[in-house]
Amino acid sequence: AQSVTQPDIHITVSEGASLELRCNYSYGATPYLFWYVQSPGQGLQLLLKYFSGDTLVQGIKGFEAEFKRSQSSFNLRKPSVHWSDAAEYFCAVGAGDMRFGAGTRLTVKP
């Protein structure tokens, strides 16, 4: 069965610092992988997705993620965090039956 693990429940970074959010997945075949962001009181917005091809995927708002099959990982990165990036981030796997990780809450310090 497919599943996703986000090891970090809460991460705090300073504005302007780099960010990496971790995601590990379990899936029987080549996975469809996603990162979503949820601002307080809002629905989820897609940041980026990986289906196949180039393992470094660019998304919206300056985010990128790298698929590493050998490590079953799909970590999200951003070189310089802005205060508006504070939100809950979800990694997800699958298509038609998408399963989400528990989420990582990002706090941005001034």
Place this chain on the structure above:
Amino acid sequence: DTAVSQTPKYLVTQMGNDKSIKCEQNLGHDTMYWYKQDSKKFLKIMFSYNNKELIINETVPNRFSPKSPDKAHLNLHINSLELGDSAVYFCASSTRLSGELFFGEGSRLTVL
């Protein structure tokens, strides 16, 4: 023009009552979903419909009954509400090819 819209956005009710949440999408997608997000933000799939046909039915109490009158609408009816039903319920839609989910803004249900 909202792509996936849910009503109501907030719902406060007493234990034992019956309530419904409605969802509509104008994206032309053929698949719609209900997800439940608990107080710890964990998102769990409940149901999925493809072209009005139920294709995913997770381990959800039978007090929850989805209904899809057409492929643009997916409603959720909950009977005999319990305290543990308090959560945010998200509707989403996708095409089967893309896999990407488009979410509504959620319906926060509070059972007192």
